[in-house]
Amino acid sequence: MPPGTPPILQLQGICKYFPGVIANQDVSLDIAPGEIHALLGENGAGKSTLMNVVTGIYQPDGGEIILDGYGQVFAAPQDAIRAGIGMVHQHFKLVPAFTVAENIHLGWRDTPFLASSKVLEARTRALSERFGFSVRPDAIVADLSAGEQQRVEILRVLARQARLLILDEPTAVLTPAETRDLFRALRAFRAQGNAVILISHKLDEVIDISDRISILRAGRNVGTYRTADCTAAGLATTMVGREIVRRDLRARAPGATPIAPTPVLSLRGATCRDPRGVETLRDVTLDLHGGEILGIAGVAGNGQRELTQVLTGMMPLSAGEILLDGTPAPLADPAAFARAGIGHIPEDRLRSGLAPALDITDNMALREYDRPPIGRHGLYDRTAANHLAQTIVEAAEVRVPDLATPIRNLSGGNQQRLVARREIRIASRVLVAAYPSRGLDIGAIATVLRYLTELRDQGVAVVLVSEDLEELLNVADRIGVLFHGRLMATIDAATADMETIGLLMGGRSAHNGTPHGGSIPDGPTQDGGQA
Template sequence: MNEAAPHFTPPAGTPPIVQLKGIAKYFPGVIANQDVDLEVYPGEIHALLGENGAGKSTLMNILTGIYQADAGEIIIDGYKREFASPQQAIAAGIGMVHQHFKLVQAFTVAENIHLGWDETPRRASAAKLERRTADLAKRFNLQVRPGARISDLSTGEQQRVEILRVLARQARVLILDEPTAVLTPAEARELFSALRNFVAEGNAVFFISHKLDEVLEISDRITILRGGRKIATEKASDCDPRMLAKLMVGRDIVLDDMRARPQGAAPVSKEPVLSLKNVTARGDDGSPALHDINLAVHAGEIVGVAGVAGNGQRELSQVLTGVRPAASGQIVVDGKPMSGRNAAAYAAGGIGHIPEDRLHSGLAPALSITINAVMREYMKPPITNAGVYNPGAATALSKEIAEAADVMIPDYGMPIRNLSGGNQQRLVARREMRIANKVLVAAYPSRGLDVGAINTMLRYIVELRDAGAGIVLISEELEELLNLSDRIAVLYEGRIMGELENQNIDIDEIGLLMGGRTQSEKTREVA
């Protein structure tokens, strides 16, 4: 981890760009924000921390005109303002990059960048828009493919487009909601460089993240919310991860090595419960995405998959769960070949799936929490009997899943998109674990979760392993993989570069494999 940002002190007499005074927001049965005071100064990167549902995104949605506060004031440059829409906030110089993307999937990167922008030329060819986009990307040090369609981009690439679109509009106050959740470490460093350049020009950033190390690295001051209320605002230079975690959740959080099996845990099976043999698969654009993958997963073990984002992880998780067909090779689940079988057949065979993009791949955003919670068991009794759907049984099961996931829900009939991202993730995880009696494929299960929720999520996975399921854990967080995995396979450009037993593991070797190199290649270069 880099050192914390230097001590930030605004010039004497400098007023804040933004002041929030006494902000309150209520939803049915929920206090989202209560009496929150907050300010950000020119030249400042101000981090917001808090558990999922603590009110961070709601507070920023009020500042950007998506919600209107039930009490309190927004003051911009010393003047009280009210924003009835995001357009009014943008006109005042306040722009937000949301955790869930708001891009037009059928349009190109360049078209998305220029859509609704008053600086877009009235008559411009696709080539001209792409050149303008390339110039913007170079200026803000964010690599994008101007001519590519959004639907063909990885999650990380789409996030960069969102960030570039807001930066291009020259917002004076930039709000970033989990901006590095889908970025590689190198991409995150590029973003941090762009943010520092941005605030050096007298602008400001609100930075929402659950990654404590990066918050300490990039921010000048940190405000912690808990239960919709402000707990504290501290200088980043005065904080450490343990202190921040305790302020967020109100108790000490310790993430132990979870590989140890308790007495009574299911043993590791002799034969694999799931295996891939020389499997290849194509990406969404038809190009090769996976090459001759061989992977075996035994019941009662966790196999980690490491790698920089965009190297075939999404395609691998989809092949393992029947969402994406294999172009060649063999997939075997519990001794049965799965060639030609669809995702429903995999689910019926005991394969659960926590997808990379929970909102669009794991949920139906516009449908109710109840429907989303029970969709894996929709056609089974007691939810459906003799073709007749039982709403009461569905609601009872959804409450059972929510309780197991430790998610408080005021209205099971509201659209699931109204829940915070972390609560969505926990519901998806618990839903999938109910059917994963053979294997759970978990792609970035802790992405977007706060430190307390991460600990809870990983214990869910360990409990399932101890019950006798095989786990495939795909993650960019090496510490997470090392704490849980029995073995770690490293993926690079759709190939497994190596598989390492998690005992006295060499971190440098994992790093080399993640970059497509081996220890022997490095040795030859040195020689």
């Protein structure tokens, strides 16, 4: 935009407080038309809270919102939407029982009156093709993976053609190709004189797509910078207030437990079907050994969720079997699997890992409430539960105002760290971690991955599901690739490369480029590594 063009949005001295928490303190910010403005900060720095103020979800406790030069009060999100502000949230705002098409059209003034399901689905299909986001219009949202739900969220907001688009971790569940498509759409959106606020922890992406960057720390704006003047290392240091030291996560600590020669958990011909009878996991055979990290790669919606649920007793098999120490495992029963020493960091922490309305203490006791010292003779010992919660909070290095605080009031990153530490406590044999670094800042990612490698070095088997191939290559001993529910191959991470994994993710063999549906036999090699 030409110099002197007034901002679309100005925030002046915004303050927002929660009981015992200062979320935003005197935050001022301006967003120019025709720019993509990145908002960075550690988990809990106040980024999402600030954007919730902008979109009318929260009311500010101080300061002013100015849109196109006029002061605004958004009493509800609908007011912000009518003013041309749209937001895609990190935690989904979809109606699980509705179809994709119904969610896209819900509350939209352009939705035809008394339109049939077929009409809504046809309109959704056209929007999907227009914006390049593949969705199934007739699918029930509750049946979709986190990645598929994120696509629906983005498509819903893009369809409404907001002038100011706010995206909270929009690429967390997108593949590199999908991210490139999104960025093309955002650049086209910017070229029309619109503005974008992008919250992200992926610093390379921020540098690639943004024009300016503002950084929040402890609820305050510590600076706004031209992206051209920034480096990823400098941004990380400014975000956390200290230098981030990277280390080789595949290197084992001195005295680490070696990879066990026999598997602790195995799948043999594991197959699952969804309620429609469609196979979502197909004839999967794999072995998981103590003291190793098995990475699972694949485009979202290719069986990752079903695999993690099978491995943790949440989903029954329609064919095949699960072996624990070579013995058939109990029928699908999450409590029995937990008692057997299998922990689970789910992909959707709020829907599957936490009870949002309960406080921190109750959420940390969810896995141990029925056993001493918390559960005694059918009674719940609140004092013991508080002690457990305090132990987990300290281990997770999370600052909380009070253990009685509802866990939904914590940032997504702090929720994730607490879930991870809770599950690590019970993971004496296996930890299944689904996208554990999703939505975390660079410091929190390093912390969570350190949790996993420490557990590996203690002899626990770890399954790490991630869409970040670099993360898998840096952490895993072996990498399995899922495509349409099939395990395409299991390969040694030390010799793997992104091109090979990318071909397998697309359903093609790296050797001949043809569709492939088997798996490379896996097991310990003579040097203690994995084939």
